[in-house]
Amino acid sequence: MRKIAHYVQGEALSVAGARTQPVFNPSLGAPQATLELGDGEVVARAVKSARLAQPEWAAVNPQRRARVMFEFKRLLEAHMDELAMMLAEEHGKVLADAKGELQRGIDIVEFCCGAPHLLKGEYSERVGPGIDVYSMRQPLGVVAGITPFNFPAMVPLWMLAPAIVCGNAFVLKPSERDPSVSQRLAELLIEAGLPPGILNIVQGDRVVVDALLDHPDIKAISFVGSTEIAQYVYERGAARGKRVQAMGGAKNHGVVMPDADLDQAVADIVGAAFGSAGERCMALPVVMPVGAATAEALRARLIDAIAGLRVGVSTDPQAQFGPVVSAPHKARVESYIQLGVDEGAELVVDGRGFSLQGYEAGYFLGPTFFDHVTPTMRSYQEEIFGPVLQMVRAASLDEAIRLVDQHPYGNGVAIFTRDGDTAREFASRIEVGMVGVNVPIPVPVAYHSFGGWKRSGFGDLNQYGMDGIRFYTRTKTVTQRWPTQAAGAEPADQSFHFPTMR
Structure with missing residues (x-):
């Protein structure tokens, strides 16, 4: 029987003696694969791989990172039938629905191809005597996503595409019920030109979730699932100083x-x-x-x-x-x-x-x-x-x-x-x-953002769109002044009051 393990540093990773569980075909009611479940040690290896690879990826200019997304989009479209079949056999949704899910995920990747524009900061000239102010969006570092069984392709793409194009490295924990599509997405991203280590996948259950929430090198966690777990992820992650967005259940x-x-x-x-x-x-x-x-x-x-x-x-x-x-x-x-x-x-x-x-x-x-x-x-x-x-x-x-x-x-x-x-x-x-x-399923298009209110969402920022870019970056603001007096001239008088621009 086929075995599904982890994906770290651009290749499959299997650990001897690990816990396993079956992955079923819902139409047949029969197991079709064996999934290896990770632990804190596997999470640590994945995070280390991400942490070492991320600085070089962040130094790549946004246009080149966007080119990887352009190629990834092309590969996703070329492999649509393969991915849809894989998804349908593990989740159970019909092929037309699986292709619709994939297309909505591809839409997010397409949005992320605009990274050079999306990551632009702001600039204000002459806010004070010889003073200009500008801002820049910079990646957080290593971030992680925990995704549900019902959208094993779309929701990972919601998270990993904006996170990666913003210059972060990403650790994904897919649902243990239908994990194969995520593995294939990672392989296609490597084929598209993503450096090894920027996307790592750790399979598992709550043991892996807790290890991700507790790991000090993970700066942000994105989650989609039930409300009870969303609240747990939000509270435990926030208590450890992480940025968290956690989408919960619904009764529309x-x-x-x-x-x-x-x-x-x-x-x-x-x-x-x-x-x-x-x-x-x-x-x-x-x-x-x-x-x-x-x-x-x-x-x-x-x-x-x-x-x-x-x-x-x-x-x-x-x-x-x-x-x-x-x-x-x-x-x-x-x-x-x-x-x-x-x-x-x-x-x-x-x-x-x-x-x-x-x-x-x-x-x-x-x-x-x-x-x-x-x-x-x-x-x-x-x-x-x-x-x-x-x-x-x-x-x-x-x-x-x-x-x-x-x-x-x-x-x-x-x-x-x-x-x-x-x-x-x-x-x-x-x-x-x-x-x-007069629209029964009002899921926003890729250039808006997805998120519910009340117990359907925890955190201040929504999924994908501009909120996704904001979630996976932090703003740095620079106030600068260049000397205007001649070299050797007397400096201006000292000032001890709080600075103003008046």
């Missing part, structure tokens, strides 16, 4: 107004709720119709649309979504479905018991739909992260806004309406980090 809402185009809204909602088997932090697991008539009309259309969904193996070109990532995760989602029933929600469509002929051992769930979910239900308050759609009815726009604002998560939200005033008011008032207007 789709508010449907009476004037919405219901046919389009249903198509959008079904795709956003069940695509990638609901394993997205930007999925749309809650639909909130405003008014009883809207709710009834929406319910009928949703039932029809859900009945037509096709669940299949990740390589089935006709499948709209595939299995969930693991047997324990399948059991977790099923437990939330039962919880919703126990809490009194109406189970309109039950996805439990779904079986795919020839793939009975796969981790498949059919689409599930609840109606008459109330805000006090635990199944509504918590993130399910599976192909489960819940309907919470609201009497008015004000009530819908209040319910969304009261929810502990604040990652994304969408409103479906034809009315510009309603959309503008909603976008202005809502306490959520990313808002869609």
Whole structure:
């Protein structure tokens, strides 16, 4: 069976006697590889490799670093089919979805090709007598990223591309459930011209996470995952003086107004709720119709649309979504479905018991739909992260806004309406980090930034875009004055007051 180990100094690294665990194919429900788990010693080797390589890389001018990203982008596009298949076989998402994920990651790499412009500082001339001020963006040194199973290509690219193009060295800890794509990304970056040691990968579990958080040479940590772990990473990393951005969980809402185009809204909602088997932090697991008539009309259309969904193996070109990532995760989602029933929600469509002929051992769930979910239900308050759609009815726009604002998560939200005033008011008032207007999954494009509010995000800076550049650099400001008097002339009078430019 194939073995997956670490990647340090531009080559695979395996340690004798290390702990291991299987990597599964979710469509088959069978192991396909063995993953070697790292420890503090492996982390130390990776960080040392990064620390020794980083100064020379930081000295490379931004234009040359950008050229590596240009070539990396070309290689990613050339290897799209290979990477998508690798991703689908370990995660379970269908190939079209895998290619969409890769494209969004490539968009970030393309944005980073603009590093010579993105890293420019500011300059102010004659702020005082003969005094000019300028600033520069400089890399932090060695930084690290901890990424989730649901986007094993896109989220690593969110982090490593801006970090590296800014002149840092990067240590990546991918999810232990689908680690192969990250290894291939590292190989392609070396092929693109990245010096060995600038990107190192350490496989592992919490042992590796803690070692990264505690290592004194790591200056910043970026994380995407569940809220509980995001808070842990933020608090432990910040306590050790690191810069931290930690993106957590979500429970995104789709508010449907009476004037919405219901046919389009249903198509959008079904795709956003069940695509990638609901394993997205930007999925749309809650639909909130405003008014009883809207709710009834929406319910009928949703039932029809859900009945037509096709669940299949990740390589089935006709499948709209595939299995969930693991047997324990399948059991977790099923437990939330039962919880919703126990809490009194109406189970309109039950996805439990779904079986795919020839793939009975796969981790498949059919689409599930609840109606008459109330805000006090635990199944509504918590993130399910599976192909489960819940309907919470609201009497008015004000009530819908209040319910969304009261929810502990604040990652994304969408409103479906034809009315510009309603959309503008909603976008202005809502306490959520990313808002869609007739857009069900409002993930910002590469030159904006991704980040949620409330318990969906910890830290002051978001992922990628200009926030990504800011996160992986620190600003140095220089105030300079050059002598104007002739050599040997008497110096100006001494001044003991705090300097001003008046």
